[in-house]
Amino acid sequence: MAAPGPGAGGGRRFATGLIVSGSVVLALAVLAAALAPLLSQWGPTEIDPAGTLAPPGGDHLLGTDVNGMDVWSRVLHAARVDLGIVVAAVALAVLFGSALGLVAGYLGGWLDDLLMRLLDIFQAFPMFIMALVVAALLGGGTINLVIVIALVNAPAYARLVRAEARSVRELPFVEASVTSGSGTLAVLWRHVLPNSLTPVRVIAPLNCGWAMLTLAGLSFLGLGVPVPTAEWGAMISLGASDVVAGRWWTSVPPGLFLLASVLGFSLLGEGLQERAATGGPASSGVGR
Amino acid sequence: MTPLLSIENLSVVIHRSDPGDSGRQIAALSNVSLDVNAGEVVGLVGESGGGKSMVARSIVGLLPPGSRATGRVLFAARPGAGEQVDVLTMDRAALAGHRGRGAALCFQNPRGALSPTRTAGRQLTDRLTTHQGMALGRAREAARELFEQVGIRDPGRRLDAYPHELSGGMAQRVMISLATGCAPGLLIADEPTTGLDVTLAREILRQLRHAADTDRRGVLLISHDLASVAEVCDRVVVLYAGAVVETGPAGRVLRTPAHPYTRTLVASVPQVDGHPVVATPGGMPLLARAPTACPFAPRCGHADDTCRTQHPATTEWGAGWQVACYHPQAENLAGNLAGSPATQAGGARTATQAGPAGPRPPAGPAAPVPAAVPRTVLSVEDAHVVYRSRFGGGGHHALRGVSLQVAAGETVGVVGESGCGKSTLARLVLGLVRPAAGRVTLAGHDLSRIRGRRLRRLRIRAQLVFQDPIGSLSPRRTAADAIAEPLRAQGVPAAERAGRVAAALARMGLDESILPRRPHELSGGQAQRVGIARALVGGPDLVVFDEPTSALDVTVQAQILQVVAELTGDESRGRVFISHDLATVRGFCDRVVVLYLGRVVEEGPVAEVFSNPRHPYTRALLSSVPSLGAGFAGPRLELVRDLEEADAATGCPLAARCPLVTDRCRAEPQELVGYGASRAACWRVPEMPELLRGGGAGA
Numbered sequence: 004m005a006a007p008g009p010g011a012g013g014g015r016r017f018a019t020g021l022i023v024s025g026s027v028v029l030a031l032a033v034l035a036a037a038l039a040p041l042l043s044q045w046g047p048t049e050i051d052p053a054g055t056l057a058p059p060g061g062d063h064l065l066g067t068d069v070n071g072m073d074v075w076s077r078v079l080h081a082a083r084v085d086l087g088i089v090v091a092a093v094a095l096a097v098l099f100g101s102a103l104g105l106v107a108g109y110l111g112g113w114l115d116d117l118l119m120r121l122l123d124i125f126q127a128f129p130m131f132i133m134a135l136v137v138a139a140l141l142g143g144g145t146i147n148l149v150i151v152i153a154l155v156n157a158p159a160y161a162r163l164v165r166a167e168a169r170s171v172r173e174l175p176f177v178e179a180s181v182t183s184g185s186g187t188l189a190v191l192w193r194h195v196l197p198n199s200l201t202p203v204r205v206i207a208p209l210n211c212g213w214a215m216l217t218l219a220g221l222s223f224l225g226l227g228v229p230v231p232t233a234e235w236g237a238m239i240s241l242g243a244s245d246v247v248a249g250r251w252w253t254s255v256p257p258g259l260f261l262l263a264s265v266l267g268f269s270l271l272g273e274g275l276q277e278r279a280a281t282g283g284p285a286s287s288g289v290g291r
Numbered sequence: 292m293t294p295l296l297s298i299e300n301l302s303v304v305i306h307r308s309d310p311g312d313s314g315r316q317i318a319a320l321s322n323v324s325l326d327v328n329a330g331e332v333v334g335l336v337g338e339s340g341g342g343k344s345m346v347a348r349s350i351v352g353l354l355p356p357g358s359r360a361t362g363r364v365l366f367a368a369r370p371g372a373g374e375q376v377d378v379l380t381m382d383r384a385a386l387a388g389h390r391g392r393g394a395a396l397c398f399q400n401p402r403g404a405l406s407p408t409r410t411a412g413r414q415l416t417d418r419l420t421t422h423q424g425m426a427l428g429r430a431r432e433a434a435r436e437l438f439e440q441v442g443i444r445d446p447g448r449r450l451d452a453y454p455h456e457l458s459g460g461m462a463q464r465v466m467i468s469l470a471t472g473c474a475p476g477l478l479i480a481d482e483p484t485t486g487l488d489v490t491l492a493r494e495i496l497r498q499l500r501h502a503a504d505t506d507r508r509g510v511l512l513i514s515h516d517l518a519s520v521a522e523v524c525d526r527v528v529v530l531y532a533g534a535v536v537e538t539g540p541a542g543r544v545l546r547t548p549a550h551p552y553t554r555t556l557v558a559s560v561p562q563v564d565g566h567p568v569v570a571t572p573g574g575m576p577l578l579a580r581a582p583t584a585c586p587f588a589p590r591c592g593h594a595d596d597t598c599r600t601q602h603p604a605t606t607e608w609g610a611g612w613q614v615a616c617y618h619p620q621a622e623n624l625a626g627n628l629a630g631s632p633a634t635q636a637g638g639a640r641t642a643t644q645a646g647p648a649g650p651r652p653p654a655g656p657a658a659p660v661p662a663a664v665p666r667t668v669l670s671v672e673d674a675h676v677v678y679r680s681r682f683g684g685g686g687h688h689a690l691r692g693v694s695l696q697v698a699a700g701e702t703v704g705v706v707g708e709s710g711c712g713k714s715t716l717a718r719l720v721l722g723l724v725r726p727a728a729g730r731v732t733l734a735g736h737d738l739s740r741i742r743g744r745r746l747r748r749l750r751i752r753a754q755l756v757f758q759d760p761i762g763s764l765s766p767r768r769t770a771a772d773a774i775a776e777p778l779r780a781q782g783v784p785a786a787e788r789a790g791r792v793a794a795a796l797a798r799m800g801l802d803e804s805i806l807p808r809r810p811h812e813l814s815g816g817q818a819q820r821v822g823i824a825r826a827l828v829g830g831p832d833l834v835v836f837d838e839p840t841s842a843l844d845v846t847v848q849a850q851i852l853q854v855v856a857e858l859t860g861d862e863s864r865g866r867v868f869i870s871h872d873l874a875t876v877r878g879f880c881d882r883v884v885v886l887y888l889g890r891v892v893e894e895g896p897v898a899e900v901f902s903n904p905r906h907p908y909t910r911a912l913l914s915s916v917p918s919l920g921a922g923f924a925g926p927r928l929e930l931v932r933d934l935e936e937a938d939a940a941t942g943c944p945l946a947a948r949c950p951l952v953t954d955r956c957r958a959e960p961q962e963l964v965g966y967g968a969s970r971a972a973c974w975r976v977p978e979m980p981e982l983l984r985g986g987g988a989g990a
Contacts, residue, residue, distance in 0.1 A: 175763040179773075182721050183825070184751035184780035186744075193776075197767040 018277035025208070025270030032264045036082035045073035047080035047233040056245070059252050066252040068242060077233040078256045084234045085264065088145060089214045092152035097207055099153065100160025101200070107161070108168030109195050110187075119165070122158045130155050130217065134226050145228055148221065152214050159210070160203060167199035174198075205279050209272030212265040219261055235261040293367050293375060294326040295476055295509040296350065296394070301362035302581060303345055303533075305355060319345045319358070320533045321581035327477060327509040332500060334520035334541055335513045336556070337530035338844040340575050343513045345533075347479045350511070351394050352378050352386045366393055367476070391422040395470040399482040401462035405454040411465045412438075412450025415472055422473040437468040441498055444932065459709070460491040467498055477509045478502055484516065488708040488871060489915040490930055492516075496523045515845055517560055518917035521545040526611070529553050532578055532586035535605070539612030545919055549608050549619035552587045559849035561874040562920045563901065563913060568856075568878060570849035574814060585616070593618040667732075668832040668865040669697040669720060669753070674729035676715050676889075689715040691889040692729070697833060700862035704876035704897065705869045706912070707886035713869045716886070717837045720867065721753050722746060734832045751777055754826035758838040760819035764810040770821045771806035777829035795824040799854060816847040823854060834858070835867045840875060852878065873916050877901055885909045888944040892961075895969020905979045906971035907949045926983040943973070951975060951982060 035042070043064070045051070055071040057063055065074040103122075107115040128136075134151045141147045171177060172195060180190045221227045222236030230237075235257040242253030303320040320342045327333045335343050348354050349364055365375040366389065381389060390396075398404035406414060412434050419430035431450070438446035441464040454462060463483060470478055480499055484492035500523050502508045514520050520527055524541035529550065537550040548554045558569040573590040585603050588594040597617050608614045674693050679686035690712045697703050705713055718724045719731060722738050731738040734752040741749065754777070757763035764773050774795055778788045796803060799820040810818055819839060826834050836855060840848040856879045859866065870876050876883055876897070883900050885893040885908065893906040904910045907928050914927035930948040943949070943956040955974065963970040964977070975982060 175757045175759055176765040176773075178723065179755065179757060179763045179822075179825070180765070180776060181723065182750055182753070182755045183777040183829070184747045185776060186747060186780070189780065193768070194765045198765060 014277060014280070018274050021270050021274030021277060025267050025272070025274055028263055028267030029271065032082050032086060032260070032267060035079050036086055039076070039079035039083060042079055043073060043076035045076040047077045048072060048231045049076075056250055056253070058250075065256050068238070068253045069245065074252055074256055077238060078235070078260055081233040081235045081238060081257060082260065082264075084145070084228060084232060085215060085218060085261070088149055088152065088218055089211050092149045093156060093207055093211050093214050095149065095153035096156035096210070097160050097203060100157035101164045101196075101203060103157070104161040104164030105168050105191060105196055105199065108165035108199075109172050109191055111169070115165070118161075122161055126158050131221070131224065131226070134221055138226055143226075143229060145232075148218065148228060151221070152217055155217065156210055156214060159206070163202050163206065164199050167202060168195050171195050171198045201279065205272060205275045207272075208268050208275060212268035212272065215261065215265050215268065295329045295367050296327040296511070297365045297375070298323060298325050298346070298350075299363045299365065300324055301346070301349060301360065301364060303349060303354060303358050303360045304580075305358040307357065316579055318533055318578045318580050320349070321578070322362070323530070323533070323535055325528050325535065325538065327511055329476065329509050330503050330507045331526065332503045332510040332512055332524045334524035334527040335511060335530065336515065336517055336520055336527060338515065338556075338575055338846060340532075340577060341530040342533040343530055344481055346530075347396060347481050347511065347513055350378060350477070350479060351390050351396050352381060368393060391418065391473045392475055394477040394479060395473065395475040397466050397470040397478065397480040397483050399485055401466040402454055402459070404466060405462060407454050410451050410453055411457060415465070415469055418469060418472050434468075434472070437472050438465070441468045442494065460487055460495070463487060463495055464498070467495070471502055471506070471508070474506070475508065477511065479511045479513070481513045482515065483512070484514070484519065489873070489912060490708065492519065493915045493917070499523065516917065517545050517556060517845070518919045521919055522917050529556070532575055532582065534582060534586060535615065536587065537614050539609065543609070544612065547623060549612075549614045549621065550616045551591045551593055551618070551620060554620060555590070556845055557919060559845045560919060561852065561872070561878055562918055563874045563877055563916045563923055564918065564921050565877050565901070566920050568849045568852050570853045571846055572850065574816070574847070593620070665698040665700050665862075667696055668699050668734055669695070669867070670732040671695040671716075671720065672730045672732075674719060674726040674731060676712075676719055676724055677727045689889055690719065690726075693886070693889070693891055695884060695891070697865035697867060699832070699865050701882070702859045702866040702868055702880045704880035704883040705867060705886060706871065706873050706876055706883060708912075709871060710888075711886040712889040713871070713886055714837060717755060717835050717867070717869055720833070720835055721755050722750050747780065751781055751829050752831055753833040753835065754829065754831040756819070756822050756826050756834065756836045756839045759842050760815055760822050761810045761813065763822050764818060766810055769807050769809055770813065773821055774825045774828055776825065781829060791828055792824075795828040798827065799824045814847075815843050816850055819843065819851050820854065827858075831864060833865045833867065835869065837869045838871065841870070841872065855879065873901070873912055874918075885912070890944060890972065891963065892945070892973070893969065893971040894963075895967065899967050899969050904971070905966050905969070905976045906973050907951050908945050909971070928983075
């Protein structure tokens with residue numbers, strides 16, 4: 004075995020640093036989401052009759068927006084919506100994409116060809132067009148947003164897991180399982196799947212970051228969550244025009260929260276990637 | 292005369308800086324001293340982890356990061372001039388010059404060491420233009436000559452070949468030409484023949500010997516193949532746990548070793564003459580600091596309290612022969628094997644059960660196919676296997692009409708060079724590939740006809756033991772899980788499984804503490820025992836061993852061979868033992884089948900085929916096997932060229948390589964012809980004894 008040098012040891016320490024800092028940032032975001040009602044006295048869609056576009060200070064920590072809703076409260080409550088949608092969507096994408104990739108990669112043959120060509124067609128459509136189509140077919144709403152984002156991201160997992168499964172199925176332990184008389188499902192579930200998920204574990208957190216930006220983008224275009232719901236992308240969209248008038252507080256706080264969350268996911272993902280690159284078998288035991 | 296290379300008291304300590312095991316250190320080498328003279332081939336032997344590669348790396352200044360070397364590695368840049376430079380103190384520029392022209396390294400895995408995106412010729416001319424300052428045109432001409440020197444067929448064409456277009460042997464030859472290209476004083480070959488077939492390995496070793504004899508280079512040959520070292524090397528250095536335990540004239544040290552470790556190594560090597568293998572339990576320790584006691588003491592039968600408390604100094608044992616041991620052994624090794632403590636330590640286990648003159652009844656005189664009295668568990672009839680290429684027609688014809696019968700209680704050896712269809716035969720028997728033509732009958736059912744659930748049921752009747760013990764276990768599953776898999780597939784209830792797993796484990800001599808471990812926590816020997824336990828747990832009718840020892844160290848190999856030998860006493864199932872190493876087959880197989888390019892070229896009782904083979908191919912294989920003992924006794928034959936796939940097209944597939952070839956061989960495909968209890972696919976079988984006695988043999 005090639006001995007990992009001091010660079011490798013440094014690499015592992017660097018990876019741990021990334022993972023810890025990413026986790027801390029995300030933990031703060033989750034905390035904000037969980038404690039949102041406790042941290043602010045206003046409801047996220049509660050309108051303060053006393054004033055719209057009030058500057059920060061006084062009753063409203065971060066002021067109010069054009070509808071007279073409390074920005075601080077909305078920013079905190081939006082964490083629930085954004086994190087929830089993104090995690091649900093990526094989980095769905097992983098589930099669906101991995102299953103598809105596993106079957107295509109392990110069984111191969113015409114089924115593989117068929118599934119992959121369908122994915123090609125699917126991926127040929129620009130994401131926002133597809134979001135429009137889905138929105139038109141299923142209507143708007145949070146659930147549909149989850150489905151759209153999941154659909155957009157699933158093909159990547161399908162390809163990733165397919166490539167892994169194709170190489171894993173050639174390994175001796177898979178053959179050992181087949182010769183032991185195990186059925187295809189048992190082989191897939193017990194041997195091929197667990198050994199094909201390593202890259203997924205690395206990509207999924209990174210993907211959460213991208214998904215969050217996708218969600219913000221969709222919301223910015225008006226394809227996001229229904230109107231009064233607090234959501235960072237929608238808030239930025241709403242407050243964008245205020246910036247010109249010098250009213251920064253309606254769009255900058257949601258922007259910073261969005262930035263921090265994406266950064267948290269990225270740090271975590273990069274850290275896992277770094278660890279996978281430098282670590283030996285010890286790191287492959289992370290999670291199941 | 293000053294030696295070309297003299298290593299003096301070299302110690303290497305590697306510090307690991309992982310956060311997990313900070314402060315952990317490994318004493319890779321402890322006080323190693325050795326010399327290599329110009330024109331001399333010195334062998335460096337020992338098991339993996341012993342520090343062989345670390346010696347090679349320190350000579351070219353390529354120690355892994357985090358390591359600290361003390362001592363001196365003196366190299367005579369111009370032999371005869373008397374001045375020596377210490378490699379350990381060289382700066383970057385000096386090292387760069389030293390690596391190309393002073394000492395060159397030949398790697399173990401030639402395909403990995405050749406850059407895949409540059410042609411073989413280009414990689415050689417690059418070196419020549421950099422180190423020798425040649426113009427490109429001259430470099431190309433020189434490269435062609437170098438290729439020719441190392442025996443590459445059609446060198447002009449191979450210059451423009453990419454590494455993936457070269458066979459393993461060809462790649463190793465290119466590697467040697469790369470190493471010798473810049474006329475280095477010292478050539479270091481790190482396991483150059485590992486993974487090569489016997490015929491090819493012999494040729495590669497001859498190239499190295501040639502480099503020492505004609506070009507007056509020093510050669511340091513690192514190998515775990517003791518027999519080859521004994522044949523090729525002038526002197527040998529034996530390493531154990533980073534320390535030199537014995538050094539001296541190669542032939543004498545390896546035939547009558549004095550150090551108990553060297554004796555253990557030698558006794559672990561299977562021999563073609565049927566010499567029994569003796570296994571020594573235990574494994575090599577990884578030391579954190581230079582040993583203060585004899586590192587071999589825990590495994591040694593002669594160890595006493597002195598050995599366990601003091602490190603033995605090197606003492607003179609004979610002319611140029613030194614041993615680091617308090618109790619060097621003088622008796623002849625072979626005569627003393629039966630009573631050696633190693634066997635006693637192995638408990639009630641005997642050495643291999645059936646030698647050439649074993650207690651087995653000889654097969655019936657006119658019965659090449661065994662009678663059905665013991666039930667036939669496997670029958671392969673005229674099977675063809677073709678691997679189709681995905682795009683377009685054609686494909687690789689891996690088996691071209693193979694027939695094979697295995698009865699319960701019988702062990703059949705399958706041998707041949709790589710690419711001859713051995714592994715395909717295993718896959719066929721296990722139902723992993725379907726025959727394009729022919730029939731495979733396993734436990735009375737036609738394997739090629741059934742599918743789905745019934746195929747799965749039938750698969751349990753035949754089990755495979757894999758070549759790569761760790762790779763055949765899923766990295767995310769425990770040993771217990773792996774062994775229980777066939778039972779789970781059969782639907783055995785969980786409660787019953789645990790008991791049967793424990794029983795299988797006990798049969799392998801393994802402790803239950805390994806059950807919760809994952810493959811990376813197992814040693815190679817343990818992993819292979821887990822693999823054998825998995826194969827046996829479901830009570831199969833047939834067990835196929837596909838090169839089960841070729842990935843293991845010599846002493847571990849002996850341990851596994853002993854386990855396999857014990858299984859040969861089992862009358863309820865048949866066994867197929869596949870190997871490219873003829874010596875391992877010799878020990879415990881009843882019959883042997885020799886494959887060549889997808890055809891059976893010879894088959895029969897082991898004793899008959901191994902002592903007097905009638906097919907030139909078998910004879911050539913046996914002749915090439917290096918041996919520490921008497922080796923192959925009969926007249927020897929040598930094949931003239933490397934194996935090429937295209938040879939299988941018309942006539943006898945061996946025609947292009949056979950020294951006894953005639954026009955008839957080139958024209959006609961060969962049928963199996965009977966002799967004694969055996970058969971060989973050569974029309975010259977009847978006249979073979981005379982042919983060999985005459986001048987026909989190219990020995």
